[in-house]
Amino acid sequence: MLWIALINKVGTGLWMGAAALYFTLVAGLSVAQVGILMGVSGVAGIAGAPLAGHLADRFPLTRVLVTAQVLQALALLALLTTHNFTLMLIYSAVGSLGDRGSNVLTRLYSARVSGTDRIRYQAVQRTVSNAGWAIGGLAAAVTLGIGTTHAYYGLLIGNAVSYAVVAALTLRCAEPQAPSGVVTGSQEPAPAAPPPNPWRDRAFLLFTATETMLFLDDAVLQVGMPLWIVHATTAPHGLAPLLMVLNCVMVVFCQVPLSRFASTPQSARTLLIPLAGSFTVGCLAMTASSHGGTWAAVTALLVAAIALTFAEMLHSTASWELSVTLAAGEAQGAYLGVHGLASSAQRSGGPLLVTAVIAAGPPGWLGLAAGVVATCAAQSRLVRSRLSATALSVPPVTVSEH
Structure with missing residues (x-):
């Protein structure tokens, strides 16, 4: 999972610093439209966290995480197909939904797989993630120095590819055992009282x-x-x-x-x-x-x-x-x-x-x-x-x- 975190954040570092510039210089949106797009997608992303957590208690965690990762890749690639403001807003909102869900699912995976050593595991994962951010950000800075439309396309595609790679790697991860009382699609159901809400x-x-x-x-x-x-x-x-x-x-x-x-x-x-x-x-x-x-x-x-x-x-x-x-x-x-x-x-x-x-x-x-x-x-x-x-x-x- 640490390699997954590194690759994921390298891709994020490639795109995040260039997203606003892509929307203005390549897609031709106004500054006001970019603000609306990012604001609305951020609000849409709020629903991703509780939705992902709810699904992770009912289905195999790794499969839900892969779904969120693939959703982010598809949403990014969809941006390449249009410069229409409404469509770009929808695609960005879908990507934000997957992003916030993926963050929660990654934390949940860490909690389940690391057990009582979860604090150190999370610290190591956060360290690796920041290293990925730095690598991706430096690569983006070099690419943005070129300043061409194709350079921006390259950053977007690079982030989408990173999501596809981490999805493939996540499929190879074993499903962590859920805490007592949690029933997922990979476990036999057992009679139990309704879980806490x-x-x-x-x-x-x-x-x-x-x-x-x-x-x-x-x-x-x-x-x-x-x-x-x-x-x-x-x-x-x-x-x-x-x-x-x-x-x-x-x-x-x-x-x-x-x-x-x-x-x-x-x-x-x-x-x-x-x-x-x-x-x-x-x-x-x-x-x-x-x-x-x-x-x-x-x-x-x-x-x-x-x-x-x-x-x-x-x-x-x-x-x-x-x-x-x-x-x-x-x-x-x-x-x-x-x-x-x-x-x-x-x-x-x-x-x-x-x-x-x-x-x-x-x-x-x-x-x-x-x-x-x-x-x-x-x-x-x-x-x-x-x-x-x-x-x-x-x-x-x-x-x-x-």
């Missing part, structure tokens, strides 16, 4: 709601920082992509070592404290970057990127352990699908919130930091109450032989 689990829904706020580091790093550099600081514009490279490098080298600090649900909950602190330092540094000369701005932005990346890694580690622990084992797919809504909702609403923060200026960053600190405190209390009340635990997972 995450939509009726108020505590888990509140946990997911707090997660939406804590996923904001993604929007801050990818949207907020470049816009802030251009509009509010004297730092050179070329600093923005360099800070993203720094983010990828830090994740590659630091994510696995940090994973040892979340070996239990209690230790994962404790990580919310340094998470809040790191995010606050990042926001304070963003505020400071708007004052002083060029070098002062560059230094402050460097501190902000480092602090926000640590917040990202801490949240990734804590979120993974807590979401799996709080999920009912007999409905693990459905629960993780609902949890996936947090990331999907952030992708849609996060950029809007971050642009509002930028419009507010330095006070906006202080307000955002206060919001994250309050959210960390609320989630810590919620998790403590849930663990104390239910004593949830994740049963050991038997790994299927390959």
Whole structure:
């Protein structure tokens, strides 16, 4: 599965940095149309997480994942067939649906195949994914330097091919054993009470709601920082992509070592404290970057990127352990699908919130930091109450032989 993650993210890195340019320079869409297309497809993708989780509790996980991967490949290739705005919007929405579903299914596969070592497994997988992002992004930068229509076609086709390759590799993976109580198409049904419903689990829904706020580091790093550099600081514009490279490098080298600090649900909950602190330092540094000369701005932005990346890694580690622990084992797919809504909702609403923060200026960053600190405190209390009340635990997972 690690090779699958690498190839998948190389393909994603090829396309994501070029998608907006493809829609404007090749397809001839206006900036407003591109914004609508990406916004609508992002909203459509929100449904992918719970839908994929629901299906994974009823059918073989690897087959559902392959379906999502093939769906993404077909949606991308369909973009080559038209420059019609409506059709491109539909194809992009279908691709986004598959993308968000695939992300949840990959996490669910990791949880089932790694068992009690899931934290380290997820950290390694995230490290490999970031390495793939970096490789794909660098290849895309070189290709975009050519600037021809065929270069853009090559990036799109390259991403589609990556999905086809990972689908073929996923078919070769053994089906991981589902937690006790989950019946898939590859298992004999057994009499059992109706599985827990995450939509009726108020505590888990509140946990997911707090997660939406804590996923904001993604929007801050990818949207907020470049816009802030251009509009509010004297730092050179070329600093923005360099800070993203720094983010990828830090994740590659630091994510696995940090994973040892979340070996239990209690230790994962404790990580919310340094998470809040790191995010606050990042926001304070963003505020400071708007004052002083060029070098002062560059230094402050460097501190902000480092602090926000640590917040990202801490949240990734804590979120993974807590979401799996709080999920009912007999409905693990459905629960993780609902949890996936947090990331999907952030992708849609996060950029809007971050642009509002930028419009507010330095006070906006202080307000955002206060919001994250309050959210960390609320989630810590919620998790403590849930663990104390239910004593949830994740049963050991038997790994299927390959």
